[in-house]
Amino acid sequence: MTRRRKVPSAVVDSPLDTRTQAKAKEDRLPSVEDGRLMTYEAGDNVGRFLALLAGRISRPLAVSMTACVHCGLCAESCHYFLTHPDDPTMTPVWKADQIRKVFKRHVDWTGRIAPWWVKAAAPEGDEDLNRLKNIVFGSCSACRRCTYNCPMGVDTGLLVRFTRGLLTELGIVPEGVFNVSRDQWETGNQMAVTEDDYLETLAWMRDEVRTELGTEAVEIPVDKPDCDVLYTINPREIKFDPRSIAHAAKIFHVAGESWTMPKWGWDQTNFGLFSGDDRLGAYVARNVYEAADRLRAKRIVISECGHGYRSTRWEGYDWAGYDQKRPTESVVVTLKRYLEEGRIDVDPSRNAEPVTFHDSCNIARSGDLVEEPREVLRRVCADFREMHPNRRENFCCTGGGGLLSMAEYRPLRLESAKIKADQLRATGAKLVCTMCHNCVDGLNDVIKHYQIPMKVVQVLELVSNALIVPPRRKA
Amino acid sequence: MPFVESEGRPVEVNEEGFLVRPEEWTEEMAKHLARVEEGLAELTPEHWAVIRYIREYYLDKKLAPMVRKMCQATGFPLMKIYDLFPSGPAKGACKVAGLPKPDGCV
Amino acid sequence: MSALLRLFENEVQIAALSFMAVVYVVRLAWIFRFKTRRDRTFAAGDERAGAGYSLMNIAMPGAMESTRKRPFFYAQFVIFHLGVAAAIAGTFIIPYAPGLFRHAVLVRLFRAVVGAAFVVGLIRMGRRLTNPVLRTVSSPDDYFALALLIVWFAAAVLAMPNRPEQGEAPLIAYFGLTAFFLVYVPFSKICHYLYYPFTRYYLGRSLGHRGALPPAVKAKEPV
Numbered sequence: 001m002t003r004r005r006k007v008p009s010a011v012v013d014s015p016l017d018t019r020t021q022a023k024a025k026e027d028r029l030p031s032v033e034d035g036r037l038m039t040y041e042a043g044d045n046v047g048r049f050l051a052l053l054a055g056r057i058s059r060p061l062a063v064s065m066t067a068c069v070h071c072g073l074c075a076e077s078c079h080y081f082l083t084h085p086d087d088p089t090m091t092p093v094w095k096a097d098q099i100r101k102v103f104k105r106h107v108d109w110t111g112r113i114a115p116w117w118v119k120a121a122a123p124e125g126d127e128d129l130n131r132l133k134n135i136v137f138g139s140c141s142a143c144r145r146c147t148y149n150c151p152m153g154v155d156t157g158l159l160v161r162f163t164r165g166l167l168t169e170l171g172i173v174p175e176g177v178f179n180v181s182r183d184q185w186e187t188g189n190q191m192a193v194t195e196d197d198y199l200e201t202l203a204w205m206r207d208e209v210r211t212e213l214g215t216e217a218v219e220i221p222v223d224k225p226d227c228d229v230l231y232t233i234n235p236r237e238i239k240f241d242p243r244s245i246a247h248a249a250k251i252f253h254v255a256g257e258s259w260t261m262p263k264w265g266w267d268q269t270n271f272g273l274f275s276g277d278d279r280l281g282a283y284v285a286r287n288v289y290e291a292a293d294r295l296r297a298k299r300i301v302i303s304e305c306g307h308g309y310r311s312t313r314w315e316g317y318d319w320a321g322y323d324q325k326r327p328t329e330s331v332v333v334t335l336k337r338y339l340e341e342g343r344i345d346v347d348p349s350r351n352a353e354p355v356t357f358h359d360s361c362n363i364a365r366s367g368d369l370v371e372e373p374r375e376v377l378r379r380v381c382a383d384f385r386e387m388h389p390n391r392r393e394n395f396c397c398t399g400g401g402g403l404l405s406m407a408e409y410r411p412l413r414l415e416s417a418k419i420k421a422d423q424l425r426a427t428g429a430k431l432v433c434t435m436c437h438n439c440v441d442g443l444n445d446v447i448k449h450y451q452i453p454m455k456v457v458q459v460l461e462l463v464s465n466a467l468i469v470p471p472r473r474k475a
Numbered sequence: 476m477p478f479v480e481s482e483g484r485p486v487e488v489n490e491e492g493f494l495v496r497p498e499e500w501t502e503e504m505a506k507h508l509a510r511v512e513e514g515l516a517e518l519t520p521e522h523w524a525v526i527r528y529i530r531e532y533y534l535d536k537k538l539a540p541m542v543r544k545m546c547q548a549t550g551f552p553l554m555k556i557y558d559l560f561p562s563g564p565a566k567g568a569c570k571v572a573g574l575p576k577p578d579g580c581v
Numbered sequence: 582m583s584a585l586l587r588l589f590e591n592e593v594q595i596a597a598l599s600f601m602a603v604v605y606v607v608r609l610a611w612i613f614r615f616k617t618r619r620d621r622t623f624a625a626g627d628e629r630a631g632a633g634y635s636l637m638n639i640a641m642p643g644a645m646e647s648t649r650k651r652p653f654f655y656a657q658f659v660i661f662h663l664g665v666a667a668a669i670a671g672t673f674i675i676p677y678a679p680g681l682f683r684h685a686v687l688v689r690l691f692r693a694v695v696g697a698a699f700v701v702g703l704i705r706m707g708r709r710l711t712n713p714v715l716r717t718v719s720s721p722d723d724y725f726a727l728a729l730l731i732v733w734f735a736a737a738v739l740a741m742p743n744r745p746e747q748g749e750a751p752l753i754a755y756f757g758l759t760a761f762f763l764v765y766v767p768f769s770k771i772c773h774y775l776y777y778p779f780t781r782y783y784l785g786r787s788l789g790h791r792g793a794l795p796p797a798v799k800a801k802e803p804v
């Protein structure tokens with residue numbers, strides 16, 4: 001790592017900013033005091049990094065380290081490289097090599113005896129670790145498109161998360177990552193929303209739906225036991241845009257659902273997925289599972305969020321060491337069921353503008369939902385059209401991997417978004433629908449930056465628009 | 476980080492267009508941010524009602540107000556906030572009011 | 582045939598093969614020392630189907646955008662690896678089933694396959710030396726392994742008629758390089774074929790469990 005690159009690289013050269021970490025230590029925050037939230041300390045960080053690497057590496061990751069044959073097929077699957085075709089440091093193979101070379105030097109065989117032969121090299125100081133931070137947090141959204149295009153099955157997306165986790169343990173993270181992790185540890189939700197704000201906003205949205213439907217019968221029950229559905233949301237819905245809560249409440253009411261939201265454990269998002277911190281991942285996911293236990297809910301329903309879906313439906317159970325007991329589904333699957341069972345009626349002509357669908361990486365590539373949102377959209381929209389490529393081959397919104405919380409990497413990600421912009425424009429649609437709040441903001445950034453005349457919507461909004469409210473459900 | 480000109484002075488903004496030092500905000504800055512970031516050619520009294528509320532709340536509590544509070548204080552429904560500031564309360568109104576970027580994936 | 586050639590065709594091969602086998606066993610033990618973690622979630626798909634689909638990846642160029650968009654690149658891969666198989670087969674045929682190479686048609690077929698692989702090897706070396714991405718990431722092992730294969734293919738083509746009486750040099754080169762190759766492989770990227778079942782199995786099982794692979798196969802109960 002001492003050889004400096006001769007070719008200019010687009011990797012953002014952002015120094016380590018520990019001001020908010022210092023404040024967290026000064027304020028003696030509980031999560032810092034008891035070592036759940038790690039902060040940067042001067043010292044032998046390289047030594048600690050190597051020890052963590054050797055201690056944490058799992059079999060699937062170890063073989064992803066050894067199996068790469070440097071064939072370069074992954075390069076053209078990555079939106080960072082496709083938009084920077086003259087910059088090899090934007091390829092998945094190069095990015096993965098930055099941690100692979102350390103594995104080869106410290107854990108593997110040939111790299112320990114003749115490192116130069118296999119390009120093995122350990123980091124030499126905090127500067128190198130900071131540079132690694134800029135690469136794995138700032139040049140990759142962990143979308144796993146490269147994973148799907150590798151003939152050997154190397155999972156570069158997972159290697160990036162693994163590396164992030166090592167750096168997070170050392171406090172060598174972008175400031176945004178530290179701040180959000182701190183908030184989620186300290187308050188149980190990603191945006192430091194207080195219980196009062198949460199309850200007040202729910203009451204406010206309940207009143208909005210009551211006004212719209214003209215009936216007092218609408219409820220947003222909180223902590224009601226023995227319901228069929230425990231509904232969990234993204235804190236963004238409380239803090240910035242509660243309309244999606246109103247949409248859900250209205251639809252649940254019309255469908256006659258037995259549902260509740262928990263007072264604690266309502267945050268389905270999970271920054272542990274982005275920071276690579278399984279400990280945080282476990283804590284947040286467990287809050288949701290235990291809320292469902294406490295309230296004896298039959299099913300957990302997750303509002304529209306990509307990384308939240310992947311974390312709560314899939315990875316969270318493994319992180320928390322908690323065997324899944326009850327169905328855990330996305331609200332889009334709930335909506336699909338309502339439509340199929342006739343629990344709600346819709347009029348697609350109410351969504352007349354042409355709509356296209358953006359597949360979220362954490363839902364399509366790392367999860368199971370590809371046809372489900374389409375089946376809903378075909379029923380509630382008059383003019384649904386695909387973008388290309390689509391489904392599991394779709395391109396990342398460029399806001400994934402937590403990038404939206406890291407302002408310093410924004411210019412680079414907006415450059416990488418040209419592909420998404422071209423995809424959107426080519427559909428000729430007026431609306432782009434997505435099942436993920438991060439994608440909403442990511443796509444909004446793309447639309448604003450490339451001046452595309454489109455609006456971003458989510459499935460709940462489109463279903464709510466098309467919803468036919470039967471007389472017995474309103475005044 | 477980039478600088479923008481305001482009343483002859485350079486003011487630093489971050490990559491997302493938020494003020495790096497919120498204390499440097501002036502009403503002139505607000506007009507500039509509204510024009511450049513939100514595409515608003517001018518700010519009506521309704522815009523200013525929201526901006527002033529946010530600014531006062533922030534100076535008092537060092538936090539961005541919840542959108543509910545914005546609606547309560549100004550009497551505007553949620554839709555109105557979105558009509559006034561197309562990027563929404565966090566990225567639109569709070570930015571124009573000179574607040575720093577809110578934490579989290581937004 | 583000289584004693585030297587006989588030595589290379591037999592004892593040296595067996596020694597090299599044995600060494601490689603021992604190192605492979607140690608390497609596999611090393612891989613198995615790393616832990617796996619089981620999924621605790623209800624499946625949305627079929628783990629076995631996912632793993633199977635994933636393992637079949639090299640035989641399904643249409644499955645990945647990367648190979649779909651580069652069919653010529655994929656064809657090169659097929660030819661190259663068929664050449665490897667043929668050249669390895671030759672090192673067993675010549676000492677233990679030499680009758681096969683007395684059929685001119687068979688010799689010509691083997692030489693054609695290995696010769697095509699030789700050409701592909703040259704093309705790939707050209708690519709590795711000129712493509713900026715590959716130049717940036719390639720290590721000395723990447724270049725050396727490919728160079729070794731190219732020379733080995735050439736030796737195989739020359740040696741396969743199996744006529745030591747017309748000059749033993751090609752045969753000694755062929756078997757000498759094979760022995761070196763066998764000893765070198767476990768420490769080089771060449772043993773990627775050992776890792777392939779692991780990476781593809783774990784990826785396929787995980788994505789199969791999550792209903793992401795194979796495409797359009799779902800569990801019967803939506804969970």
